[in-house]
Amino acid sequence: xxxxxxxxxxxxxxxxxxxxxxxxxxxxxxxxxxxxxxxxxxxxxxxxxxxxxxxxxxxxxxxxxxxxxxxxxxxxxxxxxxxxxxxxxxxxxxxxxxxxxxxxxxxxxxxxxxxxxxxxxxxxxxxxxxxxxxxxxxxxxxxxxxxxxxxxxxxxxxxxxxxxxxxxxxxxxxxxxxxxxxxxxxxxxxxxxxxxxxxxxxxxxxxxxxxxxxxxxxxxxxxxxxxxxxxxxxxxxxxxxxxxxxxxxxxxxxxxxxxxxxxxxxxxxxxxxxxxxxxxxxxxxxxxxxxxxxxxxxxxxxxxxxxxxxxxxxxxxxxxxxxxxxxxxxxxxxxxxxxxxxxxxxxxxxxxxxxxxxxxxxxxxxxxxxxxxxxxxxxxxxxxxxxxxxxxxxxxxxxxxxxxxxxxxxxxxxxxxxxxxxxxxxxxxxxxxxxxxxxxxxxxxxxxxxxxxxxx
Amino acid sequence: xxxxxxxxxxxxxxxxxxxxxxxxxxxxxxxxxxxxxxxxxxxxxxxxxxxxxxxxxxxxxxxxxxxxxxxxxxxxxxxxxxxxxxxxxxxxxxxxxxxxxxxxxxxxxxxxxxxxxxxxxxxxxxxxxxxxxxxxxxxxxxxxxxxxxxxxxxxxxxxxxxxxxxxxxxxxxxxxxxxxxxxxxxxxxxxxxxx
Numbered sequence: 069x070x071x072x073x074x075x076x077x078x079x080x081x082x083x084x085x086x087x088x089x090x091x092x093x094x095x096x097x098x099x100x101x102x103x104x105x106x107x108x109x110x111x112x113x114x115x116x117x118x119x120x121x122x123x124x125x126x127x128x129x130x131x132x133x134x135x136x137x138x139x140x141x142x143x144x145x146x147x148x149x150x151x152x153x154x155x156x157x158x159x160x161x162x163x164x165x166x167x168x169x170x171x172x173x174x175x176x177x178x179x180x181x182x183x184x185x186x187x188x189x190x191x192x193x194x195x196x197x198x199x200x201x202x203x204x205x206x207x208x209x210x211x212x213x214x215x216x217x218x219x220x221x222x223x224x225x226x227x228x229x230x231x232x233x234x235x236x237x238x239x240x241x242x243x244x245x246x247x248x249x250x251x252x253x254x255x256x257x258x259x260x261x262x263x264x265x266x267x268x269x270x271x272x273x274x275x276x277x278x279x280x281x282x283x284x285x286x287x288x289x290x291x292x293x294x295x296x297x298x299x300x301x302x303x304x305x306x307x308x309x310x311x312x313x314x315x316x317x318x319x320x321x322x323x324x325x326x327x328x329x330x331x332x333x334x335x336x337x338x339x340x341x342x343x344x345x346x347x348x349x350x351x352x353x354x355x356x357x358x359x360x361x362x363x364x365x366x367x368x369x370x371x372x373x374x375x376x377x378x379x380x381x382x383x384x385x386x387x388x389x390x391x392x393x394x395x396x397x398x399x400x401x402x403x404x405x406x407x408x409x410x411x412x413x414x415x416x417x418x419x420x421x422x423x424x425x426x427x428x429x430x431x432x433x434x435x436x437x438x439x440x441x442x443x444x445x446x447x448x449x450x451x452x453x454x455x456x457x458x459x460x461x462x463x464x465x466x467x468x469x470x471x472x473x474x475x476x477x478x479x480x481x482x483x484x485x486x487x488x489x490x491x492x493x494x495x496x497x498x499x500x501x502x503x504x505x506x507x508x509x510x511x512x513x514x515x516x517x518x519x520x521x522x523x524x
Numbered sequence: 525x526x527x528x529x530x531x532x533x534x535x536x537x538x539x540x541x542x543x544x545x546x547x548x549x550x551x552x553x554x555x556x557x558x559x560x561x562x563x564x565x566x567x568x569x570x571x572x573x574x575x576x577x578x579x580x581x582x583x584x585x586x587x588x589x590x591x592x593x594x595x596x597x598x599x600x601x602x603x604x605x606x607x608x609x610x611x612x613x614x615x616x617x618x619x620x621x622x623x624x625x626x627x628x629x630x631x632x633x634x635x636x637x638x639x640x641x642x643x644x645x646x647x648x649x650x651x652x653x654x655x656x657x658x659x660x661x662x663x664x665x666x667x668x669x670x671x672x673x674x675x676x677x678x679x680x681x682x683x684x685x686x687x688x689x690x691x692x693x694x695x696x697x698x699x700x701x702x703x704x705x706x707x708x709x710x711x712x713x714x715x716x717x718x719x
Binding site: 096099100112113116117119120123124126127129130131132133136137152153154158202203204205208221222223224226227228231248249251252253255256259260263264280288289290291293294297298308313314315316317318319320322323330332333334335336337338339340341342343344345346354356360361363364366369 | 526531534535539540541543544545546547548569617620633649653654672675676680682687689690692693695696697698699703705707
């Protein structure tokens with residue numbers, strides 16, 4: 069994507085050019101946040117569930133090496149083949165080798181943010197393997213040659229008219245017809261044919277249970293199951309942090325996941341894969357790709373508790389008005405902004421600054437990740453490591469000089485008020501980033517210092 | 525050092541001091557009216573619920589709603605005429621034209637309208653997903669209040685594959701407009717059998 073070189077602020081600027089679309093995007097996500105609130109308020113145990121989920125994940129992180137080995141042994145006992153991948157490159161190679169060994173050239177895939185993170189589709193396509201995403205939202209962005217803009221709602225940024233046009237071009241629907249029922253039925257027929265003819269299916273993993281060696285995949289569409297149960301080989305890709313210790317802990321996480329995500333009481337399908345079918349294969353690829361490094365960062369390791377519900381995105385005032393693509397990372401929004409700098413601090417130095425630090429993300433997080441505090445801490449780490457954007461560095465330096473000198477502080481305050489009053493054009497122009505999408509405030513007549521000197 | 529050792533060593537070196545697993549005690553939930561709670565919840569998420577007296581009532585419902593050319597597979601006893609032998613060795617692809625699958629569920633969950641099925645109740649794993657319409661027989665006595673009770677009931681049972689299923693396959697990926705029948709069944713009907 070050509071946008072890769074732009075930072076969050078520049079990409080958000082692009083998104084903000086169409087004000088009606090921004091409003092629509094904002095309102096849609098806020099509506100989903102409200103649905104979450106309604107579902108949550110029905111459960112008297114909600115806060116206890118969050119606290120318990122958070123404590124279970126603390127236990128997982130503190131004992132992860134043992135839990136992973138327990139999971140591996142149990143899964144192998146169940147007849148599942150387990151692979152380990154230290155990075156994205158190894159993960160992709162394992163998938164390719166599995167397909168090549170069986171002479172498979174086409175694969176169907178259900179939603180997996182990990183494979184987005186690893187850029188698996190591009191890699192396989194470069195190696196002459198066709199990959200079709202089967203989640204409707206993911207299929208739509210795949211046809212549009214775009215990455216998903218939201219981890220739960222991949223095409224939340226797209227209008228139905230745009231989807232109608234895409235389907236007209238690629239799936240032969242009537243031009244100008246953008247009825248969701250009609251488009252979904254078309255996708256159903258198209259993808260059913262894919263499911264029936266593909267010999268390999270790849271899915272993500274929502275939860276992997278150390279105690280039993282089974283793993284759980286949650287979908288509303290049933291696409292993970294249609295792919296996996298019709299294929300000869302099912303490959304499931306999971307990050308190391310997907311482990312939970314016991315089966316009974318699913319009771320906690322399945323109550324939290326969809327209520328937080330969309331306000332549903334549970335996904336339509338919560339599928340528990342334990343053993344392969346007779347004569348068929350299930351492979352699990354356990355992927356690190358920077359996660360063990362994040363585990364060693366005391367201030368940031370809690371980000372590994374994430375269960376990928378998307379609640380922090382739906383509630384975020386910046387995400388709602390800047391869109392998922394402005395985060396130029398597989399995982400966008402507040403959680404993406406604390407995960408991405410671990411992978412590449414320089415490339416993602418802008419993301420922790422894409423926040424007002426209002427704390428709404430931390431308040432809705434079902435596993436109680438201190439997201440806004442981590443955003444604040446990342447800013448300091450990024451500046452200390454010299455990755456702060458140049459303009460921000462210059463502004464901070466000027467601010468620091470001004471604030472450390474009482475004379476400069478009082479003089480510049482007075483000057484600012486005079487400029488706003490007598491020469492507003494000096495700040496009400498496109499060179500002042502605070503003027504974008506808003507008017508400058510009326511200046512007060514005097515500073516508090518001046519008022520206090522007169523009135524004490 | 526291979527990837528496995530590299531990952532496990534890195535995790536062992538970086539994981540924080542041991543933090544114990546918490547207690548998992550939650551409210552038992554409203555034990556009264558579990559059947560009506562289940563029915564209300566499932567209906568709200570797009571399912572259809574009928575209360576019947578016996579398996580024969582389900583048979584009658586199927587007869588009334590299908591014609592001879594529809595392939596109907598029932599995995600519950602007591603319904604003659606629809607019992608194809610579909611063990612796990614059958615190619616799942618041969619099930620792509622199934623109109624209705626009728627399956628028994630182990631139990632239902634009142635708080636979310638889900639039913640729990642394992643592979644042996646499905647006959648073939650793909651059946652509850654590939655059929656156009658899914659019908660489930662569930663005894664009223666087999667409804668638990670919430671997911672904690674559900675996993676208590678599953679306990680340490682072993683299965684090759686199991687699933688909670690709550691309503692028809694659905695998507696809202698196009699402008700958040702809810703559409704039933706994304707890839708799986710377009711409808712899900714649960715027959716609650718008085719007991």
